[in-house]
Amino acid sequence: MVVHKDFIDNWITQVRKGLLTLMVLNALSKKRRYGYELSKYLSAFPGMHVNEATIYPLLSRLKLQKILKTTLIESSEGPARKYYTLTAKGEKNLKLMNQEFIMLTQLMDTIGTGAIK
């Protein structure tokens, strides 16, 4: 069987792009992070090719939507850093998003097994 590699790659990119918001919120749920740190953190996961081109507009949008808030903290090693953390609204939303994602993966399993006809 011939595998269309470009097709698959594009599909994976699109899926990950779609899940980027969830990934970012999860990354910030346990620890506050500044933009560059967040970018490096996510990139450290295998197969993740997260770049600032997508991260920073997303962070900006989430901030405007009051999902995230920022704090400027002085750094001894360089310029002051803008740390992102979840707001209360952000935490609630993340909870719902994670529940939805779990349901989605369960749904995928169900579709695969053909339980509902």
Place this chain on the structure above:
Amino acid sequence: MNKPSWTDAAKLHLDQYIEDHAQTWNKTGANAQDIKEDLRSHIEEKAIEYGMPNITKDNVEQVLRNWSVLDSSVTETDKELMSQDAFQTKKDKTFSFNNLFIYIFGIALPIIAVIVELSTSICSEVLFDPLPTIPHVLIYLLIPVSNIISIRACTKGKTNNWINWLNVMAFGVSVFYGLIFLPLLPLGIIGILFLGIGLCGLSPLLGLISLWTLNKRLRSIATSKTENVYPSKIKGLLLAACILILASFSLILTHIGLGMTKQESSVIKKNGLNLLSLVPNKKHLKYWCYFPKKDIRQGLFASNAQTDFPTRKIQKIYYQVTGRSCLQTKPSNQILRRAENWRWDPDLGGDDVGGKVNKLSLSASRMDGVVQAQEGLAYFEWTMKFQNFASFNQEARAEIQLPPGGVVSRLTLWIEGEPREAAFGSRSKTKGAYKSIVQRQQDPVLVTTRGPDKIQVQLFPVLPGGKEMKVRIGITAPLWIDNQGEELKLRLPKMIQRNFDIDQKLNHHVWMESKSKLSLAENELSKSLDGDIEKLKISIPQKNMIQSKYASLVIEPQTSTDLEEIIVVQSTKTPTLKIAQKIKRKPSHVDHLVVVLDTSVSNQKFHHTLSTVLKKSISTFNITSLVLSGREGVEVIQQDDLSRFELAKHDFKGGTDNITALLKAMDMATLQPNTGILWLHGPQPVLLSDTELFLQWVARSKIHPLIYAFSLGQGSNKVIQKLESTHIFQSIPQLGTLETDLTMAFEYLMKPDQVYQYSRKAITHAPSNAVTSNSQHVVRLWAFNRIQELLQDRTEKSKTQALKLAMTHQLVTPISGAVVLETQAQYKANDLEPVEAGTVPTIPEPEMWIMLMILLILALLGYRRGWLQPFKQF
């Protein structure tokens, strides 16, 4: 690190980009200003991570190019591009160049510099020693080691606190070495241009640059990890200073101590010596005994540094501090290497044995001798072979302790396989001939005396490439009468100082023959009888040669020595000369005794024996005073206080000035008539006082008390060597253990009834009861004793007579020497005449006996079996 600065072009480029995309972002619900702040912060963080102080338009462009890629549809190639960010691309390019620089100049060069310096000592020979100790070498190697570890850490993007500390410490080390080598920078650059070796001088500076680069990279990695601590460079400098000071502790103390010994104040000088005694590592002091010490200040900042301590002065200080001669202790490899590189031997053709030279050794040694118990003497020949593995000619020199009363009566050198006999001449003539031939690099050998019972042998050249040089010294020596004539003893000669190596496993093969029974005290021997001749064969390893049990040969006379027996020998050299020899009770040498004790540290080990024998002798004999030569000065204990004297209360420290003590003793000896001086001394490798005062004393004084030298340890005695011309030094026979010899020394001087000795005198008519002998060695010993008597007169006439006797009987004495030259022309040029082969003493070679016996057996066999029948008709 501070916030990186933006170039105007970079700022403009980012602003322009934000402006171009602000509308699009705003439409998607994002805030362009927020993104700009984040992006700006992102670029700055990257710059810090990669240690870039400035952000350029290129950096911004590359970041934004990736943004553009992300904006478009994503392909596999795009992902590859995305995985490399702008700074990573830039970093790799920088990294490649930087890595190459670090590998070459930060790792390879410092290692090469250390190897070059350790193997050639090029810097230490020309200027100063940058790696004086092993810890210094290890400290310097921190530079390449740290660079290797750091570069690996940077490549992996991971570091830890150990790596960070190592980096800053190595940084500090390179700063210190860089500063030391800073004045040599121009020289280093010239070196690179012309010789290619100047890189070694530049190595600390280039190492410093490598460390600096890696320091920045490590710091950025460390700052991105909260668990890493990155120490400051100041801390590294302090740490490097601490370890360098610790490693240089001995060197610093040595410099301070030496500086103190230069001061006028005797107290400061004394403290300087005490400080030097405390220095744990005497390596530096020893090095400067061989090679001039340069002024440390000039050594650091000038290539033509002046010597602030001549080697002779350091040799004196070394002796005062340690009580040993630096030249007679094993030289370090650094010294040997430098000496070989420079083909350095300051004592070549000189009067001193000097320090060891490299790759010259004694390869074989044998002693063949015959004991004539009836005549009370022995003659033996010491044949030695020398081998030189250096790449140039070298001179072998040795000081040899002869048997008591012994004299050199033959000298042979093998030139191109042929034995050549020596010419005997005045000391100055033979020395002059030797020196002139040494300068022309031809084959001579010289033997001169070095005080009572001591000679110096020097031969040159021992050819390079492992070639051998063979020399033979013939020694005639009287036997020592022991146990009132029940036993006769002969002490074998031994080397007490040499400038060549002897393998401790090398055997000295001794073969002695006698009609009397022979033995070597406390030792199993291989003996055989050949008719009425007893043959003693023993191989004595070098390590045993100095032990007392191997020192003396015991001869048992066939009958108890007859005190009344007179032996008469007709001289073959002077037909009118007849010598009569008789055993006599020895006349008393002295009535009073001044004892001089050398309290150098080398005698510390004899402390107990000295204390016991001195205590006993003080109560038995008429000892008027005891003079102690201490490092702090001379101490005199008068007769009244001697009974309370405790040697245990006295320190044996360093090397002491015995000339001053002897002068004091001579002053005291003149207070009462017939007073002698017993000098109990260790080796005197260095003269701590000028000898002129002593020479003046002997020249101006009408009374000349004799100084009886008793050696407590093996080694050269420069005091006696330099004052040999005064003829006031006498040796005391030492044939057993220290305690017995020392006890005997007092008896020998003050209790003559117990001591017997051979007396020889020239006669015109032989007494009727005399036994005739044809041993010319009796004549030689008479001549030697007569020469010593004549020299005591100190008149020119006596001296001339003495020299004539020495020449006639071919003897090496204080006024005559023996030299072998290569050609007849050389002898003629130096007004010398080699002795005729028939006039030298010989021993039938053992091989010759075997040959003769085989021939005899063959002849007998031939006769019995009729082989010789054809010859019978003739």
